[in-house]
Amino acid sequence: MALALFSWAALASPAVTALRVSGQPDKTRVVLELTDKTTQSVFTLENPSRVVIDLPRAALTSKLPVVEGVVSALRSARRDNGDLRIVLDVNTAVTPLVSWLPAEQGVGHRLVVDLPTGKSVVTAVENAAPVAATTSMSAPVVAQAVPVNTTTNAVPTPAQAGSVVTKARDLIIAIDPGHGGEDPGAIGPTGVKEKNVTLAIALQLKERIDAEPGMKAILTRETDLFVPLSERPNRARQRQADMFVSIHADAVDRSSPSGSSVYTLSSKRATSEAARYLADRENAADLIGGVSLDDKSNVLASVLLDLTQGASMSASMEAAGFVLDELDRIGNIHHQQVQQASFKVLTAPDIPSMLVETAFISNPVEEQRLANPEHQARIADALLGGIRDYFYANSPPGTRIAQMKLTRQARN
Ligand SMILES: [Zn+2]
Incomplete structure (x- = not known):
């Protein structure tokens, strides 16, 4: 020794x-x-x-x-x-x-x-x-x-910052309307289906995001279609999304529970997902930026994956917190803190991801609200507000939002 x-x-x-x-x-x-x-x-x-x-x-x-x-x-x-x-x-x-x-x-x-x-x-x-x-x-x-x-x-001069704006990219937000097609999701006391509510909110959110400077939305489904859970984060990754937001409505077998919750992936599930990705070297290499893992030990490969995953998990927590704050303004909150759970749809290790339970469809009052386009619009506004807050606090370099911030700083 x-x-x-x-x-x-x-x-x-x-x-x-x-x-x-x-x-x-x-x-x-x-x-x-x-x-x-x-x-x-x-x-x-x-x-x-x-x-x-x-x-x-x-x-x-x-x-x-x-x-x-x-x-x-x-x-x-x-x-x-x-x-x-x-x-x-x-x-x-x-x-x-x-x-x-x-x-x-x-x-x-x-x-x-x-x-x-x-x-x-x-x-x-x-x-x-x-x-x-x-x-x-x-x-x-x-x-x-x-x-x-x-x-x-x-700090760049306005001329410099301004000249870069043209090549800056838009942030891509992947919106995932829960359930769809043969999978109706939860069904409320008067028959409102979760799959229709999630799609309606997602479409309203997409409209708002597309109207934001520097942001573009994509949907994992645009119609009443069945999309497997594992396919949903894949669609976000194919489009190089900067964030993944899955929209759902909660349900329990009692009518009283109410309010919104926001979830991110539990670290236990994240760890088992990392192991699963590592089992498929090509998949894992893609995640850590394409560095080939063929010649690397499991220890190194997992360190590289950990770096990616750790960053996206803390980003998920922060972004989910912003969304929860905004939901708190428009109605009641079921869980006061961001919750962590094992959701298959949140398993893209390289994209900050959250799942929003907008309200309880099993609660008769909330069921009616969820079916109401005006309330759907309020939820979409709250989701947009949280996403915007997060990205203005953490704008990835090279994005239009980062450039707009630089231009503003340079002018001040
Ligand atoms: Zn659901």
Whole structure:
């Protein structure tokens, strides 16, 4: 044991002590600061586009940075050969340019990975001198590349933010009307069917989302059709949805219970789902951004999947909380807190997902409300409000909503 510890220490593995991503008009620059220079392997993968940085035996001691530019997400994992792998999700196919900057006073060795976007949108920047090797990287690179903004302020000018709006994408919200076709769902005391109520609310919600700037809705079913539970999250994933909202109505064998509840997937179910996905390597690889898992141990594969799933579960909880707050404004709430349960329809590990029990169809008063288009509209408004609150608080980079926020910040 002592020998093993000794030889491990003797390897003096380089540590990544800082990691920065800066979006610039013509490129996105990723800088890794290391305690020692090392060999690196930087390559790209497609569908979806990713840049992978492998560093032999390196350790990551810095926090993961906020992403910007073409980088929409960033994650790290240790490969089973001991290498550190950093995966960058990029909005567009890029050809990385790799260079090293030597250590200097107070700054370690820097591995610089530039991702040129091929589109220089701010004319002043095209004539700007490239960042020299002597540039102090402790100041944001943005300040060097944008002469109009020589302070260390990374907030883009309105011109920059505005010029990016055109290529920003809409958020995709998948709405899942519960039940359908041969599956009526719960049936109320006077015969109102859950499948019809959920579709009516879903259609009203879709109309509202499509009218929102920066958002688009898709439906897992648009008519009175039977769609298997497992197929529903698949449809959301095929359309690359940013969120999945399943709409239902509750029922019990007593008439008194009333009110709305919002559910996310329980971590126990999530764990068993992760195991199921891992059993199918291709499926799992797709989930963690397409990095092939064929050559990786179960431990690494599950770490990678955990990162994806953990992020989407906390996002689910937060978004569900916003939706519950909005439902609280329009009526009574059955459960005051977001509930966690094992729902098959919530098992897309990479999409924040929630299930909304809008009201109790088994309660005669709520049954009538659920069948009333005006009340359906109030529910749709509440759902939209919660989804909007969540995405304005957590707008994914590269989306129109994120750009609108940047433009607003820059003007202030
Ligand atoms: Zn249901």
